[in-house]
Amino acid sequence: MLPVTLPGSSDATRERILDAAVALFAASGYEATAVRAIVQRAGTNLNSINYYFGGKLGLYKAVLQRELERAASFTAQLPQPDSKSPVALRLEALVLRLLTLFVSTHSHLPRLAALEVVNPSGAYAAGGLDVHGAEQRELRKIVREVQGDVSDDAAIERGVRAVLSQCVYFMFMSDALQRVGSPVFANAHAVRELAADITEFSLAGLRAQASKQRKNQKTE
Amino acid sequence: MLPVTLPGSSDATRERILDAAVALFAASGYEATAVRAIVQRAGTNLNSINYYFGGKLGLYKAVLQRELERAASFTAQLPQPDSKSPVALRLEALVLRLLTLFVSTHSHLPRLAALEVVNPSGAYAAGGLDVHGAEQRELRKIVREVQGDVSDDAAIERGVRAVLSQCVYFMFMSDALQRVGSPVFANAHAVRELAADITEFSLAGLRAQASKQRKNQKTE
DNA sequence: GTCTATACCCGGATAGAC
DNA sequence: GTCTATCCGGGTATAGAC
Numbered sequence: 001m002l003p004v005t006l007p008g009s010s011d012a013t014r015e016r017i018l019d020a021a022v023a024l025f026a027a028s029g030y031e032a033t034a035v036r037a038i039v040q041r042a043g044t045n046l047n048s049i050n051y052y053f054g055g056k057l058g059l060y061k062a063v064l065q066r067e068l069e070r071a072a073s074f075t076a077q078l079p080q081p082d083s084k085s086p087v088a089l090r091l092e093a094l095v096l097r098l099l100t101l102f103v104s105t106h107s108h109l110p111r112l113a114a115l116e117v118v119n120p121s122g123a124y125a126a127g128g129l130d131v132h133g134a135e136q137r138e139l140r141k142i143v144r145e146v147q148g149d150v151s152d153d154a155a156i157e158r159g160v161r162a163v164l165s166q167c168v169y170f171m172f173m174s175d176a177l178q179r180v181g182s183p184v185f186a187n188a189h190a191v192r193e194l195a196a197d198i199t200e201f202s203l204a205g206l207r208a209q210a211s212k213q214r215k216n217q218k219t220e
Numbered sequence: 221m222l223p224v225t226l227p228g229s230s231d232a233t234r235e236r237i238l239d240a241a242v243a244l245f246a247a248s249g250y251e252a253t254a255v256r257a258i259v260q261r262a263g264t265n266l267n268s269i270n271y272y273f274g275g276k277l278g279l280y281k282a283v284l285q286r287e288l289e290r291a292a293s294f295t296a297q298l299p300q301p302d303s304k305s306p307v308a309l310r311l312e313a314l315v316l317r318l319l320t321l322f323v324s325t326h327s328h329l330p331r332l333a334a335l336e337v338v339n340p341s342g343a344y345a346a347g348g349l350d351v352h353g354a355e356q357r358e359l360r361k362i363v364r365e366v367q368g369d370v371s372d373d374a375a376i377e378r379g380v381r382a383v384l385s386q387c388v389y390f391m392f393m394s395d396a397l398q399r400v401g402s403p404v405f406a407n408a409h410a411v412r413e414l415a416a417d418i419t420e421f422s423l424a425g426l427r428a429q430a431s432k433q434r435k436n437q438k439t440e
Numbered sequence: 441g442t443c444t445a446t447a448c449c450c451g452g453a454t455a456g457a458c
Numbered sequence: 459g460t461c462t463a464t465c466c467g468g469g470t471a472t473a474g475a476c
Binding site for chain 3: 254255256266267269270275276
Binding site for chain 1: 385
């Protein structure tokens with residue numbers, strides 16, 4: 001057994017490797033990044049990755065884990081409205097939380113996640129967005145609330161998909177949009193405006209879905 | 221100069237290579253697929269790729285081009301409503317066209333495009349969705365029409381993004397959803413239902429955006 | 441225990457001989 | 459058109475220096 005992930009072996013070297021690795025993995029994906037490039041950027045020896053993480057895959061997993069933890073602790077400190085607040089407010093807060101996760105310029109998580117969804121590396125078997133399980137559960141709750149009496153499981157799924165897809169869009173596209181030169185979200189203000197817009201759009205959409213459903217149920 | 225893309229050098233071998241390549245590129249992406257795997261699948265010699273396409277990259281470009289042409293000729297023969305039809309119908313037809321492009325199980329284009337957007341290979345410089353320029357232009361037109369008098373450029377952008385994001389979602393996610401075991405769209409009927417749902421949702425959303433805009437303009 | 445230098449083996453792409 | 463050789467870069471294992 002190698003001293004791969006022992007928390008006791010905490011070193012600055014380990015962190016330096018992680019910092020270098022997350023940037024390169026995010027830039028080019030798992031397969032395309034060479035360990036030699038990582039150690040060069042980190043200023044360490046070729047074997048350091050093997051020593052600290054047991055190999056390239058171990059390093060990759062450590063990178064993903066650290067990014068997930070950071071993102072979780074970040075969203076945890078975002079303002080969360082009271083559960084008695086009106087749905088509109090709660091939805092807007094949730095959308096903002098999702099967008100912050102997906103578009104944040106200070107984290108490499110969105111890029112890593114996008115790469116992982118499109119081209120799973122096997123590091124996370126069920127590579128999906130189950131990462132954000134808490135957010136998804138809350139979204140379901142809100143959708144059901146807006147749909148009211150007509151909400152069956154299928155209707156909820158449709159609503160969740162409609163809202164979520166508008167947010168995930170930026171996870172996949174923010175880099176591509178930037179590349180083309182489209183207006184991106186530099187500051188927090190722009191993100192808040194976007195969240196408000198998506199909320200407005202989605203609330204109306206959800207209600208329309210529900211009223212359609214109501215009509216269909218009558219004719220049956 | 222090598223006889224790389226000359227239409228005259230048409231051979232069955234060339235097509236066999238293309239068929240094998242598109243499947244493998246779509247499965248694993250450009251970098252991850254080995255030339256050896258392609259020729260093995262095609263039943264040709266190792267050097268055949270070099271001979272017909274001048275190299276791996278040349279083959280990849282040829283694959284993309286062929287898929288794009290096929291997709292274009294396919295959507296061209298989809299029913300297109302009269303421009304005098306009500307917006308709802310035109311929007312639904314457009315959404316269906318987009319979804320067909322993004323979710324079609326008989327084409328590898330969506331997967332290739334998703335890979336290319338997230339991880340551009342340089343084969344297409346402005347790697348975006350400008351591919352579907354015609355669809356985007358029509359979408360802008362419809363959005364402006366729904367928004368009516370309050371539509372400025374920014375408002376149109378917001379509307380287009382909201383509708384488009386719901387469709388592109390499936391380009392990125394359909395494989396991941398399938399992997400998790402979520403209900404996917406096996407038949408054309410399911411896709412039509414989805415298109416109807418997205419249209420319903422989006423029409424309501426667009427109108428809400430417009431009325432919000434109207435209110436804002438008053439208070440200014 | 442932490443870091444370094446080197447050697448190994450594999451697989452990929454391309455080019456040249458036939 | 460085909461087969462073979464060559465070269466390169468990849469990740470990993472080993473042995474040794476601090």
